[in-house]
Amino acid sequence: MANVFEFVAEARSTTGSSAAKVVRRQGKVPAVIYGGSGAPEMLVLDHNEVQKHLVHEAVYSHVLDIKVDGKTEKAVLKHIQRHPAKPQILHLDFMRVDASHKLKVHVPLHFINEAVSVGVKKGGVVNHSMVDVEVLCMPSALPEFIEVDMANVEVGSTLHLSDLVLPAGVEIPELHLGVEHDHPVVQITKPRASDESSEAAAG
Known part of the structure; x- marks a missing residue:
């Protein structure tokens, strides 16, 4: 596992489909990180940076670094929602990884x-x-x-x-x-x- 993938994100407080549409119009991708001992957290990431990562096959089977407001968490990419007609990422789901659990x-x-x-x-x-x-x-x-x-x-x-x-x-x-x-x-x-x-x- 030589590759290291870092996704830089910001926490977001707004939820719902309307808020997600606003985020996408700004060139961002809404996301969520969940699992482990922490509560689910809503995130937003830069769409272009996400696209750069997703061209690598290895990103789908790696433990990723999710950097949120300066704090880094380990996670895997569990789900990607893509636009059916355009090369656009609509939503990402990250699941936290605990080094002591399978x-x-x-x-x-x-x-x-x-x-x-x-x-x-x-x-x-x-x-x-x-x-x-x-x-x-x-x-x-x-x-x-x-x-x-x-x-x-x-x-x-x-x-x-x-x-x-x-x-x-x-x-x-x-x-x-x-x-x-x-x-x-x-x-x-x-x-x-x-x-x-x-x-x-x-x-």
Whole structure:
């Protein structure tokens, strides 16, 4: 976790949709920080600075520094509300992080060796069922991403959550719910044209 992201914010006393619209017209983003031992606090951040941070994939799976009126709190980004038609951030939710307690965070999956995988070399097509996964760990163990090595995946094979190689101290809470929650992550399938050709030949 070499990257450090600092979000500079100001406390705001006004709430409600009308107040939020005023904040947005000023080039700001309304936000809230909650959790831990502190009460929820309404914030406002500079929209351009927020946009600069959000272009980095790592910001979504990092413990962030939220600096409010000179005081810094540790938090993770839990939710982003975006405008449906414009490149505008409408609202941010930050959740405070306690260094002594585990937290749940979605981290991205990085698929490696796809082009040289056994299945792709045989003409297979890679199909992703997930692009991120929720993990449970201590803040100090939070990974920036999880690698999924596709090198030895054959045509017709599927990797599930239980196949992911996790860093020390990291677990997938979904797997504690039973085998039916061992969801597929990625698979290599036969190309559709190949299937149709086989059916035509058989007919």
